[in-house]
Amino acid sequence: MTLTAKLLLLATAAQVLLTLIILVLMGRERVPRVMSGEIKVADIAVERSAYPLQARLLSNSFDNQFQLPVLFYVAALLTLFATATGWIDVLLAWLFVALRYVHAVIHVTTNRVHMRFAAYTAGLAVLAIFWLWLVLRLVVLAPSV
Template sequence: MPLTAKLLIIAIAAQVFLTIAILVLMGRERVPRVMSGEIPVKDIAVDRDAYPLRARLLSNNFDNQFQLPVLFYVAGLLTLFATTPGWIDVILAWLFVASRYVHAAIHVTTNRVHMRFAAYTTGLALLSIFWLWLVLRLVLT
């Protein structure tokens, strides 16, 4: 397997690990509160408003890991199975993943919306370029 394919797989795994880490952090915020009775189950059966802010931020960020990253997973897998990944693919993938880590860090700490939006749109731009590059290679070769 070429080094570029391995690096692309590691980038995909890094995005998966981010999602798992957010899930674990969210669980550590939410589960003890419910188990202790601090937050009644009926208060969280429909929405998250009963949780404290940090738990809601983690929950929102976890949801966000199933938006743009889903398109990244498809592009990454398509790249691995339909082409031989090149360095452009690897660089775009890693930059996208880095933007997701920055986005998550902002989202679950300061939640400065302008900074978070900048990280999000950077990731969107990188993902769009990744997809454009992939489609051009698949169609033109």
């Protein structure tokens, strides 16, 4: 495996790690409240409003890790298996993941919507460039069969 492929795989693992960190933090907020009886299971069976704000922020952030990142995972896997991974791929992948960390930190701390939206939009732009670059290489620049 080339160095660039390894770095792309590490970026993907860093995104998975972010998701797992948020999951653990969310569990630390939710489980003790349910176990102690502070929150009744019936009150959370359908919606999250019974949880305190921090638990809801973590839950929303966790859900968000299954939106844009899914498109990132597909692009990363296609890049790893269909092409020779290059430095542009690595740069775009790590930039996307860094922006996802920024977005998550804003989401679960200050939750300043304008800042969060800016981080989300920047991540979306990077992801769109990643996909455009991938399609360009696979469809336009690839030698014909």
